[in-house]
Amino acid sequence: MKNILGRLSPSSIMNCTLKKQTAEKKIVFFRNDDVGLYSKEPVAKELINLTNLFIELEIPICHAVVPKEVNMETVQWLKEVKSNHPDLISIGQHGYSHINHGKGEFGGRNYQYQKSDIETGMHLMQEYLKSDFSYWFAVPWVRYDRCTKEICDKLRFKVFSGGVSPVWYARLFNSVGRSLNLNVMGFKVVSYHSTNSFAQNGFSMTEISVAVDIVEDYKLKQIKSLDRILKRFCQCQKHFSVIGFMLHHWVFDAEEKLEIVRNLLYHLKTCENVSFSLIDKFEPHG
Numbered sequence: 001m002k003n004i005l006g007r008l009s010p011s012s013i014m015n016c017t018l019k020k021q022t023a024e025k026k027i028v029f030f031r032n033d034d035v036g037l038y039s040k041e042p043v044a045k046e047l048i049n050l051t052n053l054f055i056e057l058e059i060p061i062c063h064a065v066v067p068k069e070v071n072m073e074t075v076q077w078l079k080e081v082k083s084n085h086p087d088l089i090s091i092g093q094h095g096y097s098h099i100n101h102g103k104g105e106f107g108g109r110n111y112q113y114q115k116s117d118i119e120t121g122m123h124l125m126q127e128y129l130k131s132d133f134s135y136w137f138a139v140p141w142v143r144y145d146r147c148t149k150e151i152c153d154k155l156r157f158k159v160f161s162g163g164v165s166p167v168w169y170a171r172l173f174n175s176v177g178r179s180l181n182l183n184v185m186g187f188k189v190v191s192y193h194s195t196n197s198f199a200q201n202g203f204s205m206t207e208i209s210v211a212v213d214i215v216e217d218y219k220l221k222q223i224k225s226l227d228r229i230l231k232r233f234c235q236c237q238k239h240f241s242v243i244g245f246m247l248h249h250w251v252f253d254a255e256e257k258l259e260i261v262r263n264l265l266y267h268l269k270t271c272e273n274v275s276f277s278l279i280d281k282f283e284p285h286g
């Protein structure tokens with residue numbers, strides 16, 4: 001724990017300490033995407049190491065699986081880890097094939113193509129994971145449209161997970177979009193993160209999106225500094241009651257990268273206003 005403070009600038013420590021004392025309760029969750037992709041081993045060692053870290057610290061982690069790509073060894077491993085730690089693991093669906101068709105996997109594609117992929121993926125998840133599959137859908141690259149949401153809702157997913165930003169212009173954009181009951185304004189999707197207004201938008205499911213990406217550069221597999229991650233988290237605390245961190249296990253291929261996550265988790269555990277949850281285990285706020 002000592003080395004956490006060593007890595008933080010005084011301003012970050014002050015801000016977060018202040019938040020710890022005064023802020024309302026915040027729900028924090030972690031969504032790990034791309035399970036089933038980019039692995040040379042039967043079960044990616046980065047996936048095992050990252051999951052073990054969360055289990056060791058008793059913090060829940062949600063794995064988003066690519067149904068078309070995941071192998072049976074990984075499915076078996078997911079089932080085992082879920083059965084050993086049911087309260088710490090949730091397994092959801094991450095698209096279908098994770099192929100970028102131009103605007104991500106789903107953005108701009110017609111209803112039938114989207115439906116066929118999401119439904120086929122869901123059937124694979126049901127077949128592979130049975131009751132260990134939780135009905136949440138993490139949309140790759142946060143690229144989607146009204147069709148994507150409509151299909152997921154009709155297929156009875158409980159949670160739809162994209163991305164949401166705490167910066168002022170994104171908040172303004174989303175608040176205007178919500179007030180007009182829109183899904184897309186211009187070329188951008190409107191986020192209904194953690195609000196009941198998603199229901200007014202015509203859906204039974206809830207949107208619970210991620211707001212903190214801890215990766216700096218995916219091509220170079222670089223992680224942000226703990227200081228930067230916490231700055232974004234503090235910014236999120238001002239505006240959101242539910243704060244999601246996005247992970248991609250395949251980036252964590254060295255101990256020093258995992259160490260940043262460890263330090264982040266240690267820090268969050270000391271925040272009195274933070275409680276951890278799985279993505280599908282809490283009710284949205286108004």
Ligand SMILES: [Zn+2]
Binds near residue numbers: 033094140141
């Ligand atoms: Zn992905």
